[in-house]
Amino acid sequence: MRFQAVSQIIAVMIAVVFAGIAQAQSSGPLRIEITEGVIEPLPFALPVFQAETADAGTYAAQISEVISADLTGTGLFREIAASAFISNVSSFAAPVQFADWKAINAQALITGAVSLQGEQLNVKFRLYDVFSGAEMGSGLQFSGTTQGWRRMAHKVADAVYSRITGEGGYFDSRVVYVSETGAKNARQKRLAIMDYDGAGVQYLTDSSSIVLAPRFSPDGQQVLYTSYETGFPRIYVLNVGSVQRRVLESQEGTMSFAPRFAPNGQTIIYSLSQGGNTDIYAMNVNGGSVSRLTSAPSIETAPSFSPDGTQIVFESDRSGSQQLYVMPANGGEARRISFGPGRYGTPVWSPRGDLVAFTKQNAGRFHIGVMRLDGSEERLLTASFLDEGPTWAPNGRVIMFTRETQGEQGRSTLYSVDITGRNLRPVRTPEGGSDPSWSPLQP
Amino acid sequence: MKLTTKIAFLVAGLALAACTNPNRFGADGAGGAGGAGGNGAFVAGSATDPTSTAYFNQTVGDRVLFAVDQSTISDDGRVTLEGQAQWLLANTDFTAVIEGHADEQGTREYNVALGARRANAVREYLVSRGVAGNRLQTVSFGKERPIEICSNEACYAKNRRAVTVLAGGLSG
Numbered sequence: 001m002r003f004q005a006v007s008q009i010i011a012v013m014i015a016v017v018f019a020g021i022a023q024a025q026s027s028g029p030l031r032i033e034i035t036e037g038v039i040e041p042l043p044f045a046l047p048v049f050q051a052e053t054a055d056a057g058t059y060a061a062q063i064s065e066v067i068s069a070d071l072t073g074t075g076l077f078r079e080i081a082a083s084a085f086i087s088n089v090s091s092f093a094a095p096v097q098f099a100d101w102k103a104i105n106a107q108a109l110i111t112g113a114v115s116l117q118g119e120q121l122n123v124k125f126r127l128y129d130v131f132s133g134a135e136m137g138s139g140l141q142f143s144g145t146t147q148g149w150r151r152m153a154h155k156v157a158d159a160v161y162s163r164i165t166g167e168g169g170y171f172d173s174r175v176v177y178v179s180e181t182g183a184k185n186a187r188q189k190r191l192a193i194m195d196y197d198g199a200g201v202q203y204l205t206d207s208s209s210i211v212l213a214p215r216f217s218p219d220g221q222q223v224l225y226t227s228y229e230t231g232f233p234r235i236y237v238l239n240v241g242s243v244q245r246r247v248l249e250s251q252e253g254t255m256s257f258a259p260r261f262a263p264n265g266q267t268i269i270y271s272l273s274q275g276g277n278t279d280i281y282a283m284n285v286n287g288g289s290v291s292r293l294t295s296a297p298s299i300e301t302a303p304s305f306s307p308d309g310t311q312i313v314f315e316s317d318r319s320g321s322q323q324l325y326v327m328p329a330n331g332g333e334a335r336r337i338s339f340g341p342g343r344y345g346t347p348v349w350s351p352r353g354d355l356v357a358f359t360k361q362n363a364g365r366f367h368i369g370v371m372r373l374d375g376s377e378e379r380l381l382t383a384s385f386l387d388e389g390p391t392w393a394p395n396g397r398v399i400m401f402t403r404e405t406q407g408e409q410g411r412s413t414l415y416s417v418d419i420t421g422r423n424l425r426p427v428r429t430p431e432g433g434s435d436p437s438w439s440p441l442q443p
Numbered sequence: 444m445k446l447t448t449k450i451a452f453l454v455a456g457l458a459l460a461a462c463t464n465p466n467r468f469g470a471d472g473a474g475g476a477g478g479a480g481g482n483g484a485f486v487a488g489s490a491t492d493p494t495s496t497a498y499f500n501q502t503v504g505d506r507v508l509f510a511v512d513q514s515t516i517s518d519d520g521r522v523t524l525e526g527q528a529q530w531l532l533a534n535t536d537f538t539a540v541i542e543g544h545a546d547e548q549g550t551r552e553y554n555v556a557l558g559a560r561r562a563n564a565v566r567e568y569l570v571s572r573g574v575a576g577n578r579l580q581t582v583s584f585g586k587e588r589p590i591e592i593c594s595n596e597a598c599y600a601k602n603r604r605a606v607t608v609l610a611g612g613l614s615g
Contacts, residue, residue, distance in 0.1 A: 184547070184592040210587050212551060231540075232582050233555060255559060255583060258552040271552065273583065276514070276563025278556035299556040315553065322553055345550035359550050385594070388550050404547070406594040435551070 030108060030129040030136060032076050032165045041078035042107050042164070044071065045130075047089045048082070049112035049123070056121070059146065060114040063123060063153040067110065069197065070157035070171040074398075075423030080106050092124065101130045108136075110160055119145050123152045127160050136163045150199060151442065158441070168395040171196060174439040175391075175400065176214040176223050176240075179203065180412050180432035189434075191225060193240065196393075196438065198428040204243055213389070213435045214238075217261045220439040224259040224268060224285075235259045235270055237285055249287060258301050261285070262329070263309040269293065271301040280314055282330075293331035304348045304356075305329065313337075313347040313356050313373075324358060326373065337375035346389050351440075352396035355419070359388040359401075368401045370419055381421040389434070394441040400427065402434040494534055496609045503530050507565060509603040511548070514560035516568055524565060527607055528572035535578075541565045542606045543583040546599035551585060558583030558605075565605040 032042055048064045051057040071077040087100035092113035101109050112125035124141035128134065140159055142152045151172055158169025179192040179201075188207035191214050194200055204223070205211055212233070214225040223238045229247070233255045238245040250256045251274070259270035262282075269282045278299045283290045294300040298318035305312055306329075313326050319336065322343040327334035338344040342362025349356055350370075360367040360380065366387040371378040386404040393399070393416075400416045403426075412434040414427040427433070488495025490502065499505060504527070507520030516524065531537060543562030545554035562581035570576050591598030 185589050187587070189587075210584070212555075212587070228584075253580070255555070257555050271556065273556060273559035276560045276567075276581070278559060299553060299560070301552045301556050302550070315550075317553075322550075345553050361548070361550075386547065408592050410592065410594065 029132065030164055041072075041076055043078045043080050043105055044108040044110060045080045045085065045101055045104070045106035046071075046110045047085065049114050049125070050089065050092050052092070052113045052115040053117070056114045056116040059116065059121060059149050060112075063114060063149055063156070064112070066150055066153035066197075067112075067125075067157045067160070070154060071160060073197065073425070074161065075418065075425075076161075076165070077108075080104055092126075096128055098128075098130055098133045101128075106130050108160070108164065110156075112156065116146070121146045121149055121152065123149075123156060125156045125159070127163055150195060154195070167397055168441065170393040170395045170398060170438075170441065172442045173394050174220065174442070175414075175427075175436050176204070176216060176439070177414060177429070177436040178211055178214065178434045179429065180434055181207075183408070184410050191223070191238070192429075192433075193223075194429065201430055204238060204240075205245070213258065213437075215260045215437045216439045218263055218265045218440065220442065222261075222265075222285075223437070224261060224270075226257040226259065233257045235268075248283070248285070258303065260304055262305045263307055269303040269305065269312060271303070280312070280331075291331070293327070294334070302346045306349050307351055307353045313349055315345045315347060322361075324356065324375075337371070337373065338378075339375055340378055348390055348392060350392050350396040351394060354396070357390035357392060357399050359390065368399060368417065370399075379419075379421065381417045381419065382415070382424060387415075389436070391436050391438045393438055400436045400438055402436070404434070496537075499527070499530055499534075499537075499607075499609055503527055505608070506604045506606040508600060509561055509605070511546075511599075511603070512557065514557065514564045516564055521568070524568045525572065528569050528574055531569065531574045531578065532572075537609045537611045538578045538580070539607045539609050540580045540582055541569075542588075542608055543581065544588060544602060544604050544606070545586045546602040547586045547589060547594070548599065549586060554585035555583050556585075558585050561603075561605045565607065569607075 046068050049060040051060040068079050072079050084104045086103055087097045089111050107130055109128040109130050115122045122143045126139045127136045129136050142155050144152055154171035157171045162169045173196045175196055176193045178189050180187055180189050182188045189211050190207040191204040191211050193202050210228040212226040214223045221240055225236055226233050227236050234250055235248045235256045236245050255273040257271050259268050261268055266284055267282055268285050271278050272281045278301055280293045280300045280303045281290055282293055296318055298316055300316045303312050303314040310329050311326055312329055315322050316325055322345045323336055324338040324344045324347045325334040325336050342360050344358050344360050346359045347356045355370045357370050360369050365383050367380040368382045368387050368390050369380040384403055385406040388402050390399045390401045398416055398418050402412055403415045404410055404412045412432040414433040414436050416427055417424040490497040504523040507523050541562040543558030545557045562583055566579045566581050589602040591601045
């Protein structure tokens, strides 16, 4: 978590004077359109990065593995086994023998080198479009402390992903979630934070009280969550760096939960139950006056801001069942956006602004789905006994959520799926996991 | 929390039962008929003592159940709550926290809100029968503390509940 490399990582453009023999083919530019739902992953070769200093060999191997795992984990890329390689890359500067890579049908080639100077690790890479025989973008170098090696690998993978898909990356990001142990009737919950791929788990609270639904601040430095520490649900704000937490002010006899930050990082919206009725409120995270955004006898909860901060999507059962609504950020008239069969809850606005992800219950099954903000183009991405609580990857192309299995042995696990419904996969965590919240891309 | 200090005055066994027994979310009630003798061995007021918490939990009945996605008190629930109200009116040393719960068929936030509705429905009923409102707090656990862990209606029906958890009494 709190490693120092963040501020130390600097991207350095390497002047690339590439004099290879360009055996250009007219196969069009190397490109994956994510929204079309990739059927055949793009094959790439990633020869283990060169160790340019004698002591950099282990880092070079580990960094290569993480880059490869990031790319293949998207379902958009397939790594070609090193045993199939015809030529090897003897040095980072050596010209690429494109014919050798073309022969094994590698469409992308990633080469790189790692060097160590004291505690400073340098990672550089180049990405080639094998069939056109050209480099894609310029070479990049990242530098940081050795303990930041995973982040440097993720940054390389983000750059590769971004150049090939035209989308922002999401590998150099973190997830805060609820780590769970024990049977359903005695479940122990505590907050945990990890890299997006499940590496580097750290626990932020103990499990002496129930904790629910942590949510990152827009800068990734703070987390809002609900805890039963006082015996009653209340909202806490936790500093990720110091792990200091404080409870937000609340009125005696009320329950507060379902908090989320506004894009400004100051305002928070949440649910407050009083006298059995739950409505949506807003307040400043640093205290001050509370404003009530909804005022209805029905349940209004799970609010989420639009990325521009002007609107809020939330769920309400005012129609008789849980449905999704959009209202202005300061309250006011809400417009219903979900109209399909079943119940809709836990809406989350995409960071790109184009979609809302939600949980849908219909005919005894749970689904994670997405729809446009006018309710059109509803698409269910998953189906199971119990899927809920979506969160968006920073690029708005992947969703992480909770899947709970049925019955006495029921267990919660984090899963991810892309917005075309492909590449459903569990996220490995040391214990059970629920209520993920994906951070923005790290600086 | 004020309740904490009151709990501190309880007889040790009872305090343990109320504070640290993970079964406080309902397994005591589930084991009520068969397990009463076992509990009685270390609870100060046994279930035969009509002023005891054990009597309230087992004989009066500490919980009411709800239909799917509902917070309306059923006819059976009304009978139980009449008993609770009479008991609370007769044993004024006690306060209570009414815990609302939901089954697992629902999203987390909605279920917290639904449990709040259920707890409040019980509170309002007790207040309507004359119990002072300042003796009754409510809390919702949503779907976080089921007592039954199977995933079918037999279990769900027992999980959709509001439990009146007593505090105070005796020397308190």
